[in-house]
Amino acid sequence: MANLIDVYHELQNNPEFHEKFKKNPEQALLDAGFELNSTDLAKIKAMVNLDASQNEKLDGRISK
Secondary structure, rough: OOOOOHHHHHHHHOOOOOOHHOOOOHHHHHHHHHHHHHHHHHHHHHHHHHHHHHHHHHHHHOOO
């Protein structure tokens, strides 16, 4: 069973895994060898969605 910290670390440090996770979280986790229960899967999905929404807010403030 994977630890949420391990999955989050992989999301932060592996751009390819992160992109796959955004498209299909369950398959990306399986391909990377992670096994999460439904509760932990929901938690990590919420973390990723939270990060994405924060980045969108920041992008709007960046001057080009």
